[in-house]
Amino acid sequence: xxxxxxxxxxxxxxxxxxxxxxxxxxxxxxxxxxxxxxxxxxxxxxxxxxxxxxxxxxxxxxxxxxxxxxxxxxxxxxxxx
Numbered sequence: 001x002x003x004x005x006x007x008x009x010x011x012x013x014x015x016x017x018x019x020x021x022x023x024x025x026x027x028x029x030x031x032x033x034x035x036x037x038x039x040x041x042x043x044x045x046x047x048x049x050x051x052x053x054x055x056x057x058x059x060x061x062x063x064x065x066x067x068x069x070x071x072x073x074x075x076x077x078x079x080x081x
Contacts, residue, residue, distance in 0.1 A: 005030075 007015075019029045064071075 015026065015029060019026050022029075
């Protein structure tokens with residue numbers, strides 16, 4: 001399949017020099033690079049999704065901590081110990 005790619009001039013120049021030094025074509029170079037990138041991505045550790053869960057009556061903190069920053073900070077640092 002043919003495709004058109006827009007690449008920065010400097011990157012394309014480096015790629016052409018690399019292909020020439022390694023006696024390969026730009027097509028082969030792009031194929032190999034894309035395969036290598038996709039293989040590495042599939043072996044990478046899965047990204048962990050996280051979200052903030054509401055607590056209590058639709059809020060994000062318990063009512064006794066609502067706007068009590070000193071108490072929140074104390075609890076956060078306590079967990080690090």
